[in-house]
Amino acid sequence: MGSFLTRMRIFRPLFILLIATSGLVAQTPKPELISPQVKAAVEKAVGWLIRQQKASGHIVDEKSDSKPKRGDLPSHSAAMTSLALMGLASVGHMPDDPTPEGQACGRALRYVVEGIEPDENGYLGRSDRSRMYGHGIITLMLAEMIGHAPDEATDKRMQGMLKGAVQLILRSQQVPKSEANRGGWRYEPSSSDSDISVSVWQVMSLRAAKNAGFEVPKEGIDNAVAYIKRSYRVERDSNGNPKSDAAAFSYEPYGGRQTFSTTAAGLLSLQVCGQYDTPEVLGSANWLLKSPPEINEPWFFYGCYYYAQGMYQRGGDHAATARQKTEQTLIAAQSPDGSWYPRNGNEKSAGAVYATSLALLSLSVHHHFLPIYQK
Template sequence: MKRMLWLGIAGTGFLACLLHLVPTPAQVRAEDQEPDVQKSVQKGLKWLASQQRANTGHWEANGGQYPTSMTALAGMSLLMEGSTLREGKYSEQLQKAVTWFMDRSQPNGLLGNPNNPTESARYMYGHGFGLLFLASIYGEEEDGERRRKLEKMLTKAVEFAGKAQTTRGGWGYVSAADGGGFDEGSVTITQLQALRAARNAGIVVPKSIIDKSIKYLKDCTTTRGGIIYSLAHGAPVAGTERPPLTAAAVACSFSAGEYDSEYAKKWLLYCKEAIPFARGRVAHDEYQSYYFAQAMYVLGDDRYGKLFPTSKPDDRLLWSKYKSAIFDHLIKTQSNDGSWTAGYIGPVYTTSVNLTILQLEKATLPIYDR
């Protein structure tokens, strides 16, 4: 059953209305997953839970790096399993993760510790992923005092994101003030998806912030339909596109319900030509797969044909085709202990990303849903 979703209602200051959504035919319960997929997910979740620091409640990348981002991404994987703060196999781990975030939240709204040497130069990543995780879990908190504290944290986190945005509408590794106005695509996507999750949760998010960030992504788009790394050094030039960033833009557009906009279609067509289906490793493979899988899941098996009715049926992007390739790839590359070790950031990151992909069909979190 899809978890409860707090929906904001425009015009009344985002009055929260709690709706228990009805499962769609696309939802796949854990027990209904293919046996190999279910086994892979269970092994991965068990390993991931074992990597949580028992005394603090956080996760880390290699060398103790990026604890804010790793805790958020690992927490999202556990939420997708169906566990909540109240119940479920991993409720204890989720409670510890939320407490850890509460203890680290800064007075200015930053979700993370800018004094941590592994995060000081990239704290906006942790802020974005942390906001995504806390917004996704907000509706499950039943303790009145903790819920009020969470609401305050989320509100201040949104305010911090707004202040950290550059005049071009993007975000950089640190705030606009700390980074001299530098911005780039990957952090911008992280903030945009997190802000939409916060809005879904009933937290007030000024429309201007989101509008500016969407314009930034459009301004980063070349004539080929791909997105460049950054606008800080000039206008987009064909041949400098980044497939992972373009895939991330498609996912963000789809999560906002913008399936047939001019730019969503441009980005999707670019991805179709630039991104392979689980054929070996490419640069930023985990990041790319994390977002491209979200986009493919939303496409399903019929949406591409509706977007491009003149396309040949055999040439269309289909979730079933992508799923078959990526799931097989992930199951074959999983370690015996349940982790995935590819990539330089570390197994907590790679395992969290791969578990997100393998659990999309459970449809437990609105931000990833069709």
Template sequence: MIKALSASLFLASLLHGVAQDLPRRPDDPVPAQVDTMFDRGLAYLAKFQNQQGAWDDSMGSEPGVVGLCVVAFLAHGEDPNHGTYAKNITRGLDFILSQQNQSNGYIGNSMYNHGFATLALAEAYGMVDNPKIAPALRKAVDLILSAQKRNRSEAWRYTPDSTDADTTVSGCQLVALYAARNAGLPVPDEAFKKGLAYMARCRGGDGSYGYTSASGGKPTLTAIGVLCLSLAKEKDGKGFQSSVDYLRKQLSYRDRHYPYYFEYYMSQALFHADPETWEEWNSRNIRYLSTAQSRDGSWPGNKGQSFNTAGSLLSLALNYRFLPIYEK
């Protein structure tokens, strides 16, 4: 059994690694402006990362934010073992691993942190030469699954013991579970089915998603819902199409409270759901982010430069498509 498990994990790692090397089409080059912004953004994150692997701004010590920063390096195709930013990636992952509760697998102090940290472990699995990642990822996935089982909505909210749910936390966990499955870990179909059913109950008649119910729909929440359905390959239903139609009308929208969180999800949702609309959105997003980027390479805002910069870079990362979670 041990040999069989080792062989299956090796195969998953191999396939995962191959996915990182898929070339872009010659007729689909990365815009030079994106390269410039990405280079400056990564240089900022590398320069201001502390020795523990986190950042010293308002949210930079949260493992979920560190996870997004790590994913930003990986999304640029950086070699995590020997490349320019290998030490930064290693430090970030080591910080995430240090924040995991060894008894139950919980990372950080909220399911937001846990979900984004799990996503980083899943994207690093098979790429980074660190034997601690596989067992940590398994524990993290098990924590997400056990939290869902305890939740009366069969979804997720702020803590593993929450009995209610919302679409932001639930979407975060679903994306992490899809990334873990892509990495080769077994995740029960039932977990996805129940999580998506909760998300569907929060979708209104106009296709928009609300926070804890079908009322009060918002573009950011709808982008999360569309991304989850896209990763599930469930694009044929009327609900999906109505949600995509809703997002098509929001190309000029900017979330006043969490602008870079919106950018992060909107880019992925449109990329998976509607390539033509994504092309238009991508052009707008490049112009918007190019004017908002600070001279030091970061993006400003009250959530902290590390979170803002990671969110901005990951909204541009669809131009590269190195990560498995970005594959259609």
């Protein structure tokens, strides 16, 4: 997918089986039990992420702690802080908790809410220059944190920001596009093309906002689902039915790379939209079962997040296999300080906060704290 900084300038054009190592449980854990190894990994990761928090509340790799200005935040700091906040919340640390971890999450949420200055259209990706990637990530975080603000003023501002952010996503979807690209999103609100990587964050945001009680027209979800399905690469018969029971999603409709990360993204996004038993869901889950990811492959951490959550939604052997592979690989790869660091060149420039946040989201499947990932 090219250089991470080139594609995203961290969120510019933006997911597992090593042999079991000593101390890891080789057999699949019981469905709803969280193993001691996973608990220990999660606790270390939480501690590491919180230690990266700056005085202003943002959670980033950079060592500088200069005071940001509202509307002109350090590059991608709101998007990265939102990703970290989702990772922390996914294992039970909410911004309204009185614990030290909860207080850190509250400071992170205030940084995003007070630091971003939405434009007149509700765009959240301008203040930290994270564009539509950041807009989707921040919007998803706000939707998941509704009801957990640390104070009334933050809650009120969250509500207004989220309403405007949802409207921006819907307006951006309605920009005139070709048939192939219709229903999706890309790097800017005005983009006339689409890709699955940017689109999935917007789909997740719309679904989460709807879950939180915000108005999201059915047409918006339906058009997004149709776009994602057009990215499913399989030969079909004369009736439009897939000829194979295992196939991948591509980066763009009818073309582009078919990878672990794009396939996992397509799988999860369709399921959060209620598409649990469509051919695209069944086929992509089967493809992932046959093509497990390796930690050194491109976009491993990004894909692992979608893989763990998407296969969990599928259930059965898909969920059990993905859980074992996710847990074994991530536990084996965790640094002694509790962090994870990307190994592939495409992700290295994103840094450890990015990788650790996504690893936490990948390991949090059975915690059930964030509504968007619940069955």
